[in-house]
Amino acid sequence: MSIFDIGEAVDLLTVLDNREWRSRLQDKLKVTNSDKIVISAKLNIPGPIKNNDILQKVFMDGWQTFVAGLECNSQYEMLFAERVTGPEAFITVDSNLAAVKKTAILFEETYALGRLFDIDVMANGQTGYQLSREDLGFGPRLCLICGKPAKVCAKEQNHTLDEGYEVINQMYQGATSKELIFEKESQETVVNNALKGLLYEVSLNPKPGLVDPVSMGSHTDMNVFTFIDSSLSLKSYLDKAFKLGRNFEGSDLKLLFNALRAEGVLAEQTMFNATNNVNTHKGAIFSLGIWVTAIAYSTKDGSATMTEVRRVIQRMVEGLIEKDLASNRVATTAGEQQFQTYQLTGIRGEAVNGFPGVAEVAVPFLQATFGTMTQRLLDTLMKIAATLEDSTLIKRAKTPDVLAEMKEWTSIYFKLGGSHTEQGMKYLCDLDRLFIERNLSIGGSADTLILTIFIGQLTGLL
Numbered sequence: 001m002s003i004f005d006i007g008e009a010v011d012l013l014t015v016l017d018n019r020e021w022r023s024r025l026q027d028k029l030k031v032t033n034s035d036k037i038v039i040s041a042k043l044n045i046p047g048p049i050k051n052n053d054i055l056q057k058v059f060m061d062g063w064q065t066f067v068a069g070l071e072c073n074s075q076y077e078m079l080f081a082e083r084v085t086g087p088e089a090f091i092t093v094d095s096n097l098a099a100v101k102k103t104a105i106l107f108e109e110t111y112a113l114g115r116l117f118d119i120d121v122m123a124n125g126q127t128g129y130q131l132s133r134e135d136l137g138f139g140p141r142l143c144l145i146c147g148k149p150a151k152v153c154a155k156e157q158n159h160t161l162d163e164g165y166e167v168i169n170q171m172y173q174g175a176t177s178k179e180l181i182f183e184k185e186s187q188e189t190v191v192n193n194a195l196k197g198l199l200y201e202v203s204l205n206p207k208p209g210l211v212d213p214v215s216m217g218s219h220t221d222m223n224v225f226t227f228i229d230s231s232l233s234l235k236s237y238l239d240k241a242f243k244l245g246r247n248f249e250g251s252d253l254k255l256l257f258n259a260l261r262a263e264g265v266l267a268e269q270t271m272f273n274a275t276n277n278v279n280t281h282k283g284a285i286f287s288l289g290i291w292v293t294a295i296a297y298s299t300k301d302g303s304a305t306m307t308e309v310r311r312v313i314q315r316m317v318e319g320l321i322e323k324d325l326a327s328n329r330v331a332t333t334a335g336e337q338q339f340q341t342y343q344l345t346g347i348r349g350e351a352v353n354g355f356p357g358v359a360e361v362a363v364p365f366l367q368a369t370f371g372t373m374t375q376r377l378l379d380t381l382m383k384i385a386a387t388l389e390d391s392t393l394i395k396r397a398k399t400p401d402v403l404a405e406m407k408e409w410t411s412i413y414f415k416l417g418g419s420h421t422e423q424g425m426k427y428l429c430d431l432d433r434l435f436i437e438r439n440l441s442i443g444g445s446a447d448t449l450i451l452t453i454f455i456g457q458l459t460g461l462l
């Protein structure tokens with residue numbers, strides 16, 4: 001099945017007529033909105049079929065993502081046109097030309113189907129004034145098929161229409177298929193990506209109440225160096241976790257988990273030695289260890305789907321809540337106490353369900369983000385914080401009521417445009433200060449972000 005099986009074929013004359021129509025509409029918008037920026041978007045589709053149900057959906061999904069990420073004070077008239085030559089949209093905004101153009105380029109480069117979009121950004125008043133990609137330090141648009149500058153391939157007619165269709169169909173399937181695939185990778189690749197998860201998380205700034213390179217957040221006993229020391233101290237544990245999974249021969253995966261847990265106890269000791277007895281990554285030792293082991297096990301004979309890896313995790317940790325959280329035990333950790341006091345199952349509950357907060361919330365969200373690494377990870381962290389029962393947050397607030405506050409804070413952040421707007425970023429800095437004032441921290445969300453980065457790196461989402 002190809003995207004291009006259905007649709008009305010258009011000829012060159014119709015395309016040229018449409019170009020004239022668009023240009024006239026752009027001019028009109030520029031005149032009536034002389035103090036604003038005019039943005040127009042269309043799809044860049046080769047061949048005679050340029051519009052059908054699939055292409056309309058691709059366009060609308062992408063356009064909405066793009067508009068949500070626009071850094072602007074106000075948005076004015078928005079127009080849609082379903083042309084036989086393809087869907088088009090126009091919007092005028094109050095903003096800065098370079099900022100909007102940069103958002104458009106980042107969208108084209110990093111949104112899953114962004115390279116199918118053609119977004120024009122035109123400036124206020126100065127007739128026809130436009131910034132080029134090169135003006136903003138970006139290279140020229142590259143050909144989807146061979147990676148040479150797209151203009152060169154268009155001029156020299158380097159590719160057949162079938163080649164174009166094939167690459168677009170592949171991109172579409174890649175972006176819309178729900179199921180993530182883990183390829184069979186070496187120990188080095190898997191463990192390095194797990195370490196990247198730990199190091200990227202602590203490098204991200206600003207985060208509410210968490211440690212980053214410029215702030216200790218709400219913590220008094222750890223800084224970015226503590227986290228680097230801690231991350232590196234876990235390398236041999238992650239190597240062992242991988243080996244356990246790759247070499248396990250039995251069928252009772254609870255035995256695999258028991259072996260991992262024994263290594264986890266030693267890893268905690270190694271971590272405490274590296275950090276002067278500060279708990280930096282206890283949560284990550286538990287959850288990252290499980291994922292590394294499960295991925296190594298699931299991919300021993302070849303690739304595995306996300307569903308398969310999650311099923312392996314569920315078989316590993318089956319019965320964990322009853323075993324760890326039985327009410328007749330003396331609670332020593334925050335997770336255990338919160339189960340006894342509030343019946344919250346925390347990270348163990350996530351694990352026995354195959355980490356739905358990671359696989360069904362955080363990873364699909366990351367997949368839909370666009371922009372720089374920092375923008376994508378900040379938005380993903382806030383999405384996680386909005387939905388997770390964060391045991392660190394509850395512990396520090398001394399009440400689960402803080403979860404409702406967290407939802408409200410994240411909702412304001414996203415309404416302001418999240419990491420893509422100045423207001424969103426200012427709000428995040430304010431939130432960081434509020435967290436420090438109230439001694440709050442979203443350590444559980446940070447652990448989930450670590451897993452999400454690890455999975456994103458391993459499956460090519462990042």
Ligand SMILES: [Zn+2]
Pocket residue numbers: 143144145146147148153158159
């Ligand atoms: Zn090419």
